[in-house]
Amino acid sequence: MALDALLQPVVLFFLLGAGAAFARSDLAIPEAVAKGISLYLMMSIGLRGGGEVAETGLTHDMLLAGGAGLALSFLLPLPAFWLLRTAGKLDRTNAAAVAAHYGSVSVVTFATGSELLRQAGMAPAGYMVGVLALMETPAIITGLLLARAKANDNLASRGGMLHETFLNGSVILLLGSFLIGMIDGKEGLVAVAPVFDVPFRGMLCIFLLDMGLIAARRLLDRRALTLRTAALALVLPLLNGTLGVVLGVELGLDAGSAAALGILAGSASYIAVPAVMRLALPAADPGLYLGMSLAVTFPFNLTIGIAYYGWLSAHLLPILAP
């Protein structure tokens, strides 16, 4: 599916945005529109996932995948932290902040991955949306523990950091939409499908155009990225993603869901985690963690990572599945 995936409109629009930014064009999506589409994507993903779960009911696989997701989000920051400290030569605070990003997930990488997997006949199960929601925040806790962040820090203690972490708008919207999807079921959602289902892929194109612009502009202003950290921003998704796929296959998930677990593990947050880190670990450099997750890892996953996780899952399944 590799080359095929690269030629999908979603990916091409990402490349168009990146190209425009590299050419230093003034092309820009209004911030309010981009924010609006990102909220739309979360509502849509949540509703569709919830609608599917309403059909299948609670299954064994679902619990396994949820547990695996939680464990990955809590634990993936640990090896990442070690790599960032040793190979990346980062100080404790920066290493911890970056590690938290890689334990958490990218909603748009998941959304794009699901579409590409669906295209390839490997649609992940609906409950993977729940796993996505579960994986957003645990890594933040691990990251803060790794940083040994003091609770009496001047701003974080005042800024309601825990709120930022657990009541983050995107997490609430995703979980809430998932719940609404479960309540109303697929038939209950028919009336809203013309907004939340049918146009999903087209909306993703517009959003990825914007992501291309933002990622490339960040890469151009990469004062915080060194060769070492940029390389780690390629290594970490590969390692984490492989781990995710293997774990998914071992747990007996279907090929699509195992690939999706790989995508989640391999992706890095650039929405929820940076907002918390700015407040909780202000000494960590946003240029570094956004540069790594947004400007290197995200494009890598979009163009190569997703295809690799899908390929890996399809090939491991016959060998490893229990």
Place this chain on the structure above:
Amino acid sequence: MALDALLQPVVLFFLLGAGAAFARSDLAIPEAVAKGISLYLMMSIGLRGGGEVAETGLTHDMLLAGGAGLALSFLLPLPAFWLLRTAGKLDRTNAAAVAAHYGSVSVVTFATGSELLRQAGMAPAGYMVGVLALMETPAIITGLLLARAKANDNLASRGGMLHETFLNGSVILLLGSFLIGMIDGKEGLVAVAPVFDVPFRGMLCIFLLDMGLIAARRLLDRRALTLRTAALALVLPLLNGTLGVVLGVELGLDAGSAAALGILAGSASYIAVPAVMRLALPAADPGLYLGMSLAVTFPFNLTIGIAYYGWLSAHLLPILAP
């Protein structure tokens, strides 16, 4: 239809928004997007209503409903004013300002109500959109008379208050779209239906999510609301709505249209009227009238009021209809 209505995605998204705001999440829809969707809803309602009227032509019912709407908007502020002065213990200015809100209408309550009635097989007639447009402004005039607002007030006289009242953007857009719908008719609108018809309900979901956030945030910051005024914000829609339904049934409207007249009478403005009041009656407290109409009456209508007006209309029709 009561519980069923509560479990529709439109209502659930409203509750999700309210829940997020009560939990003090930072979830927010960009202002420009919310404004854009509100304009979309008015274009869509107008076009669809006009398209239906183009099919039926001018009927007797239409004129009756229009006259009833005008009368209601002009007169409903009177009993409301009396209640607000006596039971609500408000001063003249505040009572007049609030009364104007309850004489006028809420477009989104009407839109949601129409969808829920349609779902229950009681779709209101297309001309009710015209009635909606007619009911927006008369109550403002009654309110200003009740307040004995002086025309030589410093700012209002300069600010083009009459303009704000009669050329309010939302009224113009609604009426204009209604007219376009009448000109082009249902067939003429086929080409734009993928935007103005099919996605309506889904767009309403996004908008109601925002309404939930805004209403709940206003309730949290309810410094202007007392127990008395909050209670009146429940009593007024019930009284006005019942009056609207009874009048509609008496005039011989179909059950859906009579219910819609009840919804219009029972709803309170939070877009057109507050903007005029800020200018014309600056001494009136926006925290009070927005608190009542947006934070209490709107959620009440959405969750209970609409279902009640629909139920009342369906049960009164066999008894009262002429």
Place this chain on the structure above:
Amino acid sequence: MALDALLQPVVLFFLLGAGAAFARSDLAIPEAVAKGISLYLMMSIGLRGGGEVAETGLTHDMLLAGGAGLALSFLLPLPAFWLLRTAGKLDRTNAAAVAAHYGSVSVVTFATGSELLRQAGMAPAGYMVGVLALMETPAIITGLLLARAKANDNLASRGGMLHETFLNGSVILLLGSFLIGMIDGKEGLVAVAPVFDVPFRGMLCIFLLDMGLIAARRLLDRRALTLRTAALALVLPLLNGTLGVVLGVELGLDAGSAAALGILAGSASYIAVPAVMRLALPAADPGLYLGMSLAVTFPFNLTIGIAYYGWLSAHLLPILAP
């Protein structure tokens, strides 16, 4: 097709916007939403045009039309400049700036024209989108030469004027989407058609509502427009458009494509060119060139011009076609 065209929703919404602005209503589309829709229109036009070209492959007509478009954009400013200097009594700088606008094109005029032609059974060929993209910038060069703009001007030399010209966001987006359309072809675009194809006409309605508001407001504040320049803003599109149609028919294009070439030649830029002129020819009056192109020529083309170019093309074809 004339009256019919006037009664299409797209045109009626333009008139509604204009009417609201003339009545001094406060109706306004949020800037971010209007910008978002304008980006959407360019993506959609590009994709659909590219998708069609992918089907037909590179043809002789395509090259002819492209060459004609380039030539028109480079040369149309010359007679326009002469007219503006003599009949319009403008100074060199202003005449050159205005001439550049009339050599370039208006994307929304093209989009509306294509829809109206399609409706009348004269859909232009997909490659005309490529011609549109080619015609955006050459006129700017001619305009700057006519103005004898000095390269060592204080701001222009610093502001990266060439960038503004050739990497203008809208040109890039249009060309990029056209390319993506060519790569993916019509089948590859099926999954995104619910966003980029089906809702196109409805989105155009919303955008034209905004254009009506903006054009009329500019006309109301027409301090820079004289009777002479306003008259030229009607004459120039007629002349250029006629030239475009005749050239298209002579080159053997089909009736729809020849009409589209007329629309392109007859339309005037109000997005890409003004931005460059503000920087490169600051002494030219933006009130003048935006007043002419946006407040006079655009409404003229929308209501009369497009219908005329279509009529002309249909009637010339049997007479002139080679």
Place this chain on the structure above:
Amino acid sequence: MTSINRRRRIEVLADEPLISAIVRIAADIGIQHYTLLPTLGGAGSHGRWRDDQLSGATAKVMFLAVTGDDHAQAFADRLAPLLESHHMMLMLSDVDVVRGSRFA
């Protein structure tokens, strides 16, 4: 060296529906030129607000005008009695401009 003149910078924070009235009051006094700036939210004696109000009735806009001392004083005198009742904030400060004659 460019010659620079001291003028008064007037800023008024007011609810959006009041802005057109403020613009007219300024014009009456002779202040014809101004700039409007957006806001996001805030808090005052009448509570917190955010610029997400559907009605725009309580969304606020900043009116900015640079003008001479006399005009500024006249404007402040004219607006002062309205500040409390209309929930507005008025700020005056010194500012230096080039082309002083344009800011009389």
Place this chain on the structure above:
Amino acid sequence: MTSINRRRRIEVLADEPLISAIVRIAADIGIQHYTLLPTLGGAGSHGRWRDDQLSGATAKVMFLAVTGDDHAQAFADRLAPLLESHHMMLMLSDVDVVRGSRFA
């Protein structure tokens, strides 16, 4: 003639996630009223930025408060040690207001 009082205008440019903390610090000191203003972009010692950040983590907001000398000094003292580490900019200037008692 309207009586006018000199006060201090505090402006802090800070990343959006920090604003709620700044509001609380101001409130602790006794500065309860403020206004938030949007920004578009800029450049500083930590590089360029644009307000198109998905996460909003590096989008900046301007916090504005008008207050008395003592409060302003206390606020500056409180914020000064954080400016460098949190990439903030603090500006203080003089401003004249009517109803001086509201801006103590």
Place this chain on the structure above:
Amino acid sequence: MTSINRRRRIEVLADEPLISAIVRIAADIGIQHYTLLPTLGGAGSHGRWRDDQLSGATAKVMFLAVTGDDHAQAFADRLAPLLESHHMMLMLSDVDVVRGSRFA
């Protein structure tokens, strides 16, 4: 008590397409740090405007930079001859900052 230094606050209101040129001019003079603020509309000698221009050609942006006296004067000298022809407004005022060495 935090030590505070007086600096100059430069504000330029200019059409959006001119902003990148202004940023470069500032950089040439040595003013590397700045912030851009949005606007909504206004009126001047060239008529009224609103920030709804499709082309953005006449939408305006506020350029803000805090810097030392010399840089501010150099910037004003550089921009003054362009103000009239390019429909710009330049304002200079005093502002106090902490970490004065950053705003030289």
